Amino acid sequence: GAVVSQHPSWVICKSGTSVKIECRSLDFQATTMFWYRQFPKQSLMLMATSNEGSKATYEQGVEKDKFLINHASLTLSTLTVTSAHPEDSSFYICSARGGIQETQYFGPGTRLLVL
Amino acid sequence: QQQVKQSPQSLIVQKGGISIINCAYENTAFDYFPWYQQFPGKGPALLIAIRPDVSEKKEGRFTISFNKSAKQFSLHIMDSQPGDSATYFCAASNRGTGRRALTFGSGTRLQVQP
Numbered sequence: 593g594a595v596v597s598q599h600p601s602w603v604i605c606k607s608g609t610s611v612k613i614e615c616r617s618l619d620f621q622a623t624t625m626f627w628y629r630q631f632p633k634q635s636l637m638l639m640a641t642s643n644e645g646s647k648a649t650y651e652q653g654v655e656k657d658k659f660l661i662n663h664a665s666l667t668l669s670t671l672t673v674t675s676a677h678p679e680d681s682s683f684y685i686c687s688a689r690g691g692i693q694e695t696q697y698f699g700p701g702t703r704l705l706v707l
Numbered sequence: 708q709q710q711v712k713q714s715p716q717s718l719i720v721q722k723g724g725i726s727i728i729n730c731a732y733e734n735t736a737f738d739y740f741p742w743y744q745q746f747p748g749k750g751p752a753l754l755i756a757i758r759p760d761v762s763e764k765k766e767g768r769f770t771i772s773f774n775k776s777a778k779q780f781s782l783h784i785m786d787s788q789p790g791d792s793a794t795y796f797c798a799a800s801n802r803g804t805g806r807r808a809l810t811f812g813s814g815t816r817l818q819v820q821p
Contacts, residue, residue, distance in 0.1 A: 598750075624806055635796060635811045649806070685750050687809075693806055694739040694800060698750035700784070 596688050598699035603677055604626050606707055613702045615686030622688035625669040626696065629660060630683045640671050676706040682694045712800050713812025720819050728815045730797035733778065737799040741809070742771065742782045745794045755782070758777070762789040787819045 595618040605611050615625060624643050628636040642648040642663035650656050658680075660672040669688075672678055683703055687696040714730045720726045730740075738759055757771040757780065758766045764771045770783040774806035786790055797812040 594752075603733075627810065633816075635813050636809075640810055641808055642805070665788070683748075689807060694802070695741065695753060695756065696807070696809060698752065698803045701748070701750045703748070 594688075594690075594695075594697040595698045596622075596686065596697045596699040598686055598702050600702060601700060602703040602705075604705045604707065607677050608675055611673045611676055611687075611704060612685075613673075613684055613704075615669045615671070615688070615699050617667045617690070617697070620688075620690045621666040622669070624689050625668065627659075627671050627688045628685045628687065630685060630701075632683075636685065637669075667672055672705065678705070678706045680704065681690055681706045711797060711812045712748070713797050713815060715815060716813070718818070719814045720758065720787045720817065722789060722819055722821050724785065724787050724819075726787045726791065726817055727781060727817070728795055728817070729781045730812050731777075731779045732799050732810075734799070734801065734806050734810075735778070736801045736803050737810075738750050738802050738805075739800045740771070740773065741798050741800075742769075743796045743798060743811075745796065745814075751796060782816075787817075789821050791821045792817055792819050 597616045599614045602628040624645045627639045639654045640648045642651045648661035683702040685700045741756035742754045747750040755766045755769045768785045773780045795815045798809040800807045
């Protein structure tokens with residue numbers, strides 16, 4: 593089956609610093625990658641969609657300058673949380689799909705804690 | 708228009724019983740309906756998915772029933788096991804948007820008691 597990895601699995605940082613999260617598709621080419629945010633006991637909230645080589649499409653209410661997304665290759669997308677604050681603490685999950693597939697495969701998630 | 712409504716919020720089932728989770732949607736452009744299983748601290752894993760041209764799909768103990776006219780679909784877990792205890796999300800996507808973003812339901816926390 594399709595495998596998506598994320599790194600790191602958890603990160604603790606000080607307020608004001610930037611944190612980069614990587615999402616990789618290990619055994620397929622991900623033409624589209626998605627970034628989600630999930631608060632405890634809540635559903636997944638789509639933050640943005642990225643296509644390889646083009647700018648990300650952000651959902652309404654998501655700050656583009658705060659959550660920088662780069663989809664530089666068909667197997668790698670990165671999410672950088674800039675100038676992180678405690679309210680950015682959350683579980684960030686990426687997913688990927690390839691070509692005309694409908695199926696999205698999810699990564700294991702990254703737990704971010706901003707102190 | 709993009710919302711997917713999921714119920715119940717939580718469900719307790721005895722081992723060996725049937726777990727049933729329901730979802731309803733409004734957007735008739737949705738054409739792909741997956742169910743995901745999520746364990747605490749993990750990413751969602753695809754369980755089973757259906758397209759609107761079929762009314763039922765079964766994979767092992769998991770069955771999706773789909774009612775296009777009612778705009779409803781449900782997940783049935785037969786012979787529920789304690790290992791099935793997790794949060795289940797229904798979702799839907801629309802080919803017309805191109806990017807195939809998923810709209811998720813609110814989730815159902817299933818607890819299967821031994």
